[in-house]
Amino acid sequence: MSTTTYPASYRFDPPSAxxxxxxxxxxxxxxxxxxxxxxxxxxxxxxxxxxxxxxxLILGFSLGSLALLMLGHLTxxxxxxxxxxxxxxxxxxxxxLTILFIPIWLGRHxxxxxLDPAYVTAHASVAAKGAYLNDRFWTLxxxxxxxxxxxxxLALRSGSARQDGDASPAVWQKLKVWSxxxxxxxxxxxxxxxxxxxxxxxxxxxxxxxxxxxxxSEMLSVMALMxxxxxxxxxxxxxxxxxxxxxxxxxxxxxxxxxxxxAYFSFxxxxxxxxxxxxxxxxxxxxxxxxxxxxxxxALVFLQFALPFMLLLSRELKRDARKLVxxxxxxxxxxxxxxxxxxxxxxxxGTSADAHHLTYHWTYFAAPLAxxxxxxxxxxxxxxxxxxxxxxxxxxxxxxxxxxxx
Amino acid sequence: xxxxxxxxxxxxxxxxxGLVIACKKxxxxxxxxxDAYTPYPLxxxxxxxxxxxxxxxxxxxxxxxxxxxSGYLLQYWVHVLAYPMNVGGRPLHSWPSFIIITFExxxxxxxxxxxxxxxxxxxxxxxxxxxxxHPRFTAASRDRFFLCIEAADPRFELEKxxxxxxxxxxxDVAEVAD
Numbered sequence: 001m002s003t004t005t006y007p008a009s010y011r012f013d014p015p016s017a018x019x020x021x022x023x024x025x026x027x028x029x030x031x032x033x034x035x036x037x038x039x040x041x042x043x044x045x046x047x048x049x050x051x052x053x054x055x056x057l058i059l060g061f062s063l064g065s066l067a068l069l070m071l072g073h074l075t076x077x078x079x080x081x082x083x084x085x086x087x088x089x090x091x092x093x094x095x096x097l098t099i100l101f102i103p104i105w106l107g108r109h110x111x112x113x114x115l116d117p118a119y120v121t122a123h124a125s126v127a128a129k130g131a132y133l134n135d136r137f138w139t140l141x142x143x144x145x146x147x148x149x150x151x152x153x154l155a156l157r158s159g160s161a162r163q164d165g166d167a168s169p170a171v172w173q174k175l176k177v178w179s180x181x182x183x184x185x186x187x188x189x190x191x192x193x194x195x196x197x198x199x200x201x202x203x204x205x206x207x208x209x210x211x212x213x214x215x216x217s218e219m220l221s222v223m224a225l226m227x228x229x230x231x232x233x234x235x236x237x238x239x240x241x242x243x244x245x246x247x248x249x250x251x252x253x254x255x256x257x258x259x260x261x262x263a264y265f266s267f268x269x270x271x272x273x274x275x276x277x278x279x280x281x282x283x284x285x286x287x288x289x290x291x292x293x294x295x296x297x298x299a300l301v302f303l304q305f306a307l308p309f310m311l312l313l314s315r316e317l318k319r320d321a322r323k324l325v326x327x328x329x330x331x332x333x334x335x336x337x338x339x340x341x342x343x344x345x346x347x348x349x350g351t352s353a354d355a356h357h358l359t360y361h362w363t364y365f366a367a368p369l370a371x372x373x374x375x376x377x378x379x380x381x382x383x384x385x386x387x388x389x390x391x392x393x394x395x396x397x398x399x400x401x402x403x404x405x406x
Numbered sequence: 407x408x409x410x411x412x413x414x415x416x417x418x419x420x421x422x423x424g425l426v427i428a429c430k431k432x433x434x435x436x437x438x439x440x441d442a443y444t445p446y447p448l449x450x451x452x453x454x455x456x457x458x459x460x461x462x463x464x465x466x467x468x469x470x471x472x473x474x475x476s477g478y479l480l481q482y483w484v485h486v487l488a489y490p491m492n493v494g495g496r497p498l499h500s501w502p503s504f505i506i507i508t509f510e511x512x513x514x515x516x517x518x519x520x521x522x523x524x525x526x527x528x529x530x531x532x533x534x535x536x537x538x539x540h541p542r543f544t545a546a547s548r549d550r551f552f553l554c555i556e557a558a559d560p561r562f563e564l565e566k567x568x569x570x571x572x573x574x575x576x577x578d579v580a581e582v583a584d
Contacts, residue, residue, distance in 0.1 A: 267505065274502050277494065 018384030029373030039363030054368030064218030065090035252318025292358025413536035417576035424575035429454035473515020
């Protein structure tokens with residue numbers, strides 16, 4: 001592969017639109033944040049749940065990007081080269097996510113029932129998990145997860161910045177060296193983190209596939225988000241030159257694959273628990289298919305799986321941005337609904353109030369909206385800092401070649 | 407060659423670009439009965455000669471639906487009608503546990519239908535094809551790209567078509583007997 005000089009019309013600089021997008025999202029985030037804080041004062045327990053739903057969603061945007069970025073360093077691919085700076089901007093938000101975790105730590109007694117000594121004494125199976133599920137170890141683990149994630153984000157982002165000015169293979173080889181163990185570390189940390197922050201909301205329940213389910217959910221979120229962001233910036237160089245129907249087709253195919261794996265893991269977990277029919281396992285599902293929650297469950301079956309699956313089978317739809325973006329937006333909305341269904345039906349700590357009937361508090365909307373907006377504001381700020389493609393990428397000229405050139 | 411039936415006129419190209427451009431030109435000129443031969447799959451060439459729609463996806467869908475139905479109905483017949491057995495108090499018609507077999511049968515039937523349907527529609531394997539009469543055709547599996555405009559084409563005229571192909575990037579244009 002020869003070193004390609006690009007025609008002068010090829011621009012890699014981020015469009016100035018990123019700055020105004022950043023400001024706009026920060027403004028929305030601020031407004032929604034004020035509303036969410038008002039909600040916190042009126043109903044702390046609902047606010048923290050809403051916050052957790054939003055937090056897990058934006059954490060998924062960043063960690064899913066981290067996973068796909070490292071995967072791409074090891075495997076390559078045209079879709080990856082196009083989306084690389086988008087994913088790098090997303091992992092640039094990990095320091096922000098570390099700060100945004102503080103409210104969860106502060107509100108942990110309103111979120112996690114196993115922090116209530118009376119509950120633990122009354123439930124022998126939860127008391128038996130005390131060596132893992134206790135305040136101090138839970139906090140320590142959170143510190144470790146964020147230290148690891150920030151370390152990898154820093155290494156991958158600084159290495160990538162160096163690549164902008166230095167085409168020597170040593171620079172990108174080093175990124176591969178970080179990526180291979182990074183995949184393993186991501187798998188372990190996200191499994192433990194989703195156990196700590198989501199599964200432990202119902203401390204009596206357990207599922208070993210939950211971590212895998214979370215990983216795939218995060219990657220599905222990122223694939224949908226990347227389609228929306230890339231298509232919304234398709235009017236600007238360099239995306240306008242390279243994001244043709246064949247490239248969109250790749251993104252559509254990947255979103256179809258992740259949609260199917262999401263359904264596969266969700267169904268596997270449910271089938272095994274249904275077949276086992278053990279009291280300590282099935283209660284989690286019983287809470288989620290009665291008292292109005294079954295509507296949400298069915299919405300997930302049809303709108304997170306069946307409808308996107310059938311639509312994405314169409315080749316024509318995957319190659320047309322105007323049709324693909326609405327499907328990606330549906331997937332993103334359903335990611336939020338899925339997290340709502342995972343978080344909201346759990347028992348409330350410290351009160352006799354139970355969540356066995358469908359509950360929707362307005363902070364479930366305000367807090368996630370604030371978090372997603374702040375995340376997008378910071379994301380566009382990061383995206384505007386670097387060229388949108390890594391010019392020294394050895395395989396980059398492939399993006400300009402006609403697709404039959406391989 | 408005069409007493410033999412003609413299969414068509416074949417142009418030889420050294421690059422995929424040359425082939426694709428010639429295919430597009432030929433289609434624009436109104437030719438419809440033609441075929442392109444390449445050493446590796448070239449999606450653009452298929453599009454350029456107008457081969458955009460195939461029945462294989464529809465066949466695969468039908469195969470998949472039939473496979474899924476047969477898998478489900480087989481289990482229903484076994485567990486509800488032919489050999490009803492109480493397993494841990496679950497209903498005889500336990501659809502969740504039927505899903506896995508149903509899914510696998512869908513994939514199996516869809517896969518088999520796709521392969522068999524593809525072979526039926528494209529007529530492979532084909533031990534003899536007139537294009538093999540072209541002395542240089544073996545290069546189509548190495549590094550050359552061929553476009554054949556067939557004599558069966560309603561717009562085919564030996565001299566005109568030959569001149570048309572000579573006007574492209576072809577390095578060689580030859581007649582091939584049927």
